[in-house]
Every structure is written in C-alpha cells, then in structure tokens.
Amino acid sequence: MRLWSLHPKYLDCKGLVALWREGLLARTVLKGETRGYRNHPQLERFKNQPDPVVAIDTYLLNVYKESQLRGYKFNRGKIGDKFTNYKIEVTRGQILYELEHLKRKLDVRDHVRYLELENLDIPLINPIFKVVEGDVEPWELVH
Template sequence: MRLWSLHPKYLDPQGLVALWREALLAKAVLCGETRGYRSHPQLERFQNHTTPLVAMSLYLQTIYAEAVARGYAFDKSKIQVTADSATLVVTSGQLDYEWAHLMNKLRVRNFVLYQKWQETITPEPHPMFEVRAGQVESWERQ
C-alpha cells in the first residue's frame, strides 16, 4: 500500500488508479470493514488523526478531483464527501523520499511523464499535508 504524500497530479494513470484503490482499502480498514492491512505503517498518520475518517475522506476527495480533471470515471459514491477540514503533517525528508521513489517508477513506466517532472526540485504535497522539516517518517519502509 502506498498512500502518497505527493500531490496526485504527479502520478501516471496506473499510479492514480492504484492510489484510488489503496486509499479506498485504507478507508475500509479505518471503518473496520476488512481484516487485512490493519497495521500497515502508512495508515498510522490517518489512524492517529483526531478524525481519521474525515482525514481519509479529504484525502480521497483530492484523488477524485484529479481523476475527474483527467476524464476518468471514478465512483464518487465510494467516498464520504465532507466540508470538514483536516491537516496531516509530512516531513520534507518523507516528501523527498517519495519523490525519488515516484521518479524511479516513472522513469521505467512512463518516460514522458518522467521527463515532464524531472526538473521539479520541490514537488507539491497532497493539499491536506503540511510540510515540516525532518527526516523520512519512522513508519516508512525503506
């Protein structure tokens, strides 16, 4: 499971579809609807949030918006649309780690997109994340 801290605009089609599926699975875990992935490290930041389902809904809303902008037909009924707000913190080291990881994937899977983004020095985070200085997150498996 990869719940990117990066803005979903950077993902190739396969990556965006995978993120949608994985975030829906994460939502199911938070709702207690599945036995698998309950202790997945990337879920920690959502599980530790004061309102985990609101945070996951906001996370999914941004993915959905990116899909709509690309003309994809994701099912909005799978997410709870909320007007609430939630912020999660991500370290600059985590964002750098994820950026390098994504660029390695794009170099192999979608070279055109890799070329488009390769000059990016500071990628944008997912809009619900606030970036703070720091190393790679403790939950990241490197």
C-alpha cells in the same frame, strides 16, 4: 499500499488508479470493515487523526478531483460527505523520498512523465498535508 503525500497530479494513469484503489482499501481498514492491512505503516498518519475516516475521505477527495481533471470516472459515492480543514503534518524528508521513489517508478513505467518530473525539486503535496521539517517518516519502509 502506497498513499502518496505528493500531489496526485504527478502520478501517471496507472499510479492514479492504483492510488484510488489503495485509498479505498485504506478507508475500509480505517472503518474496521476488514481484517487485513490493519497494521500497515502507511495508515499510521490517518489512524492518528481525530477522525481517521474523515481524514482519509479528505485525502481521497483530492485524488478524486485529479481524476475529474483527467476525465476519469472514479465513483465519488465510494467516499463520504464529511471532510476536514485541518492539515496532517508530513516531513520534508518524506516528500523528497517519495519524489525520488516516484521518479524511479516512472522512469520504468512512463518515461515521458518521468522526463516531465526529472528536474522537479520541490513538489506540491496532497492538500490535506502540510510540510514540516524532518527526515523520512518513521513509518516509511525505505528501500
């Protein structure tokens, strides 16, 4: 499971579809409707919010909006109708780690998209997040 902090606009089509699918799985976990993935480290920042389901729905709404811009037909009915205005902190180190991780994936999977991002140094993030100073997040499994 990878719940990117980066803005979904940077993902290729496979990445965006996977993010939607994995985000919906995360939502199911946060609602307590499945036994698997309950301790997945990518869920920590959502679990720590006042309402984890509203937080993941807000995250997924931003993924959904990107899908609409691309003409995809993601099912909006799979997420709720309550969203939050608060921001979840994410460290600059995490953003930079994810950017390099995504570039490596795209270099193999979608070289044209990789070339578009190759020289990107300061990426946009999913609007639910706000960047704070710091290293890679402790929940990240660094490879």
